[in-house]
Amino acid sequence: MSTEQIHVAGFAVSPHHYIHGERVASEVLFDLYCPIDQSLLGRISEGTAAHVDAAIRAALAAFPAWAALTAAERKPYLDRLAAEIGKRAEAFCQVESNDAGILLSRMKHGVVPRAMLNLSWFAEHALTLQDRPMETEQATHLVRHDPAGVVAIITPWNSPLMLATWKLGPALAAGNTVIVKPPEWAPLTSSLLADCAHAAGLPPGVFNIVQGSGAGTGAKLVSDPRLARISFTGSVPTAKWIARAAGANLVPCSLELGGKSPFIVLEDADLDNAAATGALMYRNAGQVCLAGTRFLVHHKVHDAFVAAMRGYVAQLKVGDPRDEATEVGPIIHPRQVERVQGFVQRAVDAGAEVLWGGAPHPFGAQYYAPTMLTHMQQSSEIVQNEVFGPVLTLQTFADDAEAIALANGTDYGLGGVVYGDTAHATAVAEQVRTGFIWVNSFGIRDLAAPFGGIKRSGVGREGGDWSFEFFCDVKDVVVPKKPFRASFSHR
Structure with a gap:
């Protein structure tokens, strides 16, 4: 021995x-x-x-x-x-x-x-x-x-x-x-x-x-x-x-x-609460399968939501995970860093706009700045495939039907988040094809409840x-x- x-x-x-x-x-x-x-x-x-x-x-x-x-x-x-x-x-x-x-x-x-x-x-x-x-x-x-x-x-x-x-x-x-x-x-x-x-x-x-x-x-x-x-x-x-x-x-x-879960922000959502929760998607450097990584925001509240979330993201501390004040730590391995950088670069080359982030973080070699991309097609790689890093996407929708279609428009179906009036958000959540979905919340788990995904x-x-x-x-x-x-x- x-x-x-x-x-x-x-x-x-x-x-x-x-x-x-x-x-x-x-x-x-x-x-x-x-x-x-x-x-x-x-x-x-x-x-x-x-x-x-x-x-x-x-x-x-x-x-x-x-x-x-x-x-x-x-x-x-x-x-x-x-x-x-x-x-x-x-x-x-x-x-x-x-x-x-x-x-x-x-x-x-x-x-x-x-x-x-x-x-x-x-x-x-x-x-x-x-x-x-x-x-x-x-x-x-x-x-x-x-x-x-x-x-x-x-x-x-x-x-x-x-x-x-x-x-x-x-x-x-x-x-x-x-x-x-x-x-x-x-x-x-x-x-x-x-x-x-x-x-x-x-x-x-x-x-x-x-x-x-x-x-x-x-x-x-x-x-x-x-x-x-x-x-x-x-x-x-x-x-x-x-x-x-x-x-x-x-x-x-x-x-x-894996997951490519939607984070839906309805017109009647509490935008400040939704934005604060949205910033949590960067925890563990975005290396969380159940995180909502595709933000789908009603076009009428887009500007207000982006401004609110930008403020919360700016407050996130990127750094050494052994410091208990840190909220965003490193990416696990150099190969994963290359994967994340590749996704972002190809998306930008294809016409995506960087709302914030979009580059390595100066703290260290395996750190990447919390990133939000917008102006992508639904069929684009960055929308369809799991990045597994601190990179989110944002699209807008005009009504519930479009939000649900966008939410269901990938081969993944692990989790999801919907923010809005409780009855309204629940009705939308019921039509999203996924293994589980949170209404006006995130991360609530119980060991007695089922956990798992559909599709891929x-x-x-x-x-x-x-x-x-x-x-x-x-x-x-x-x-x-x-x-x-x-x-x-x-x-």
């Missing part, structure tokens, strides 16, 4: 895999850099085919005993895991801020508390699932949610800890064993999570981590026929590859993908019963109410 560690912000982190309750090093390593100042954080073990195989074999071996426990017997493990995250809260905050550029304020007040809740809430909710009776005239149907088997969880770099625990909670609570493939660009808080699992006493093999690239480690993992489920959050191209690999083995997938934004739903529908094999045990006698006279 490897005991080697790297140190980030004064906290020790293992750079190695976690398989069958032990740290496992690899001869193949990759460099991990801090997005804030491009400093080397450490060299991380890359998962090979042998590591993937070892993790799957460990998860398979641990599955029978873990699955045999009741939800009530599994619950203390998840509660202890949540408590261990709480004990290491400062480490999680500092490491993820350095590793992924996540705002320290967001880590402290949002991500870490939510990560703990993801585990404890689903552990509690699992208690309600077993043997739900459904009465019909002929029989009692005992609907069971049985563990499916070995689950692969693949998480993105824009919120590694929150999204890992969001999937891990229901997967473990349902009785599955798990292999997490963390993001190559931000793997360190998943490594800390393994320390928590070890301290919480999870049996060896119940929770495993294999690090590495998507094209290498991830591809080997999702192609394996021994998996029972694959849960992925990330890009559309990667999801298509995963779906093809999983389809060859008929392994069910849950895919939470995903397949399936997470949250509440929907998570367990995916992570479980649902079985109907049929008990007749009257004595049953076989008859061959008819079928």
Whole structure:
């Protein structure tokens, strides 16, 4: 077992895999850099085919005993895991801020508390699932949610800890064993999570981590026929590859993908409130899949709204995410910076007007100024494709029908925002084709509610019963109410 560690912000982190309750090093390593100042954080073990195989074999071996426990017997493990995250809260905050550029304020007040809740809430909710009776005239149907088997969880770099625990909670609570493939660009808080699992006493093999690239480690993992489920959050191209690999083995997938969500400002909207909320779309440097990135503004309130939002954007502090006053931090990686710059440049070359921003920010190499573009065609690349950076677009509309047509006029359908008179905004929201949509608000979430997208934004739903529908094999045990006698006279 490897005991080697790297140190980030004064906290020790293992750079190695976690398989069958032990740290496992690899001869193949990759460099991990801090997005804030491009400093080397450490060299991380890359998962090979042998590591993937070892993790799957460990998860398979641990599955029978873990699955045999009741939800009530599994619950203390998840509660202890949540408590261990709480004990290491400062480490999680500092490491993820350095590793992924996540705002320290967001880590402290949002991500870490939510990560703990993801585990404890689903552990509690699992208690309600077993043997739900459904009465019909002929029989009692005992609907069971049985563990499916070995689950692969693949998480993105824009919120590694929150999204890992969001999937891990229901997967473990349902009785599955798990292999997490963390993001190559931000793997360190998943490594800390393994320390928590070890301290919480999870049996060896119940929770495993294999690090590495998507094209290498991830591809080997999702192609394996021994998996029972694959849960992925990330890009559309990667999801298509995963779906093809999983389809060859008929392994069910849950895919939470990108967004190009509308932010609709109706004529009767509270413009100041809408503008203040609009400025929030730049948080995490715009690297948020559920953000409203396409602003659709009624033409009569366009000037007033733009003036109000410009004022709020001017107040945003761009800088080091480890400063709790910072509101816009760095873009995760130089390749992502190039992607963002390319989108903006091509849009401007095609005739788009820059309302504000439109250039790198002087704070650092991986910083880009909060940007708003206007005067684009609906068919343009910048309107149709996800940028995943601090870049928004603005279009105007004349009436509700045009607003709805523009909102629905992309291949994405993850989220959305509508500001206006409550009844009016609700009526518009109901006609927008999307997995969820906020009326006069943003970011309100409940673990019991469904989350996911339509069209290219995903397949399936997470949250509440929907998570367990995916992570479980649902079985109907049929008990007749009257004595049953076989008859061959008819079928």
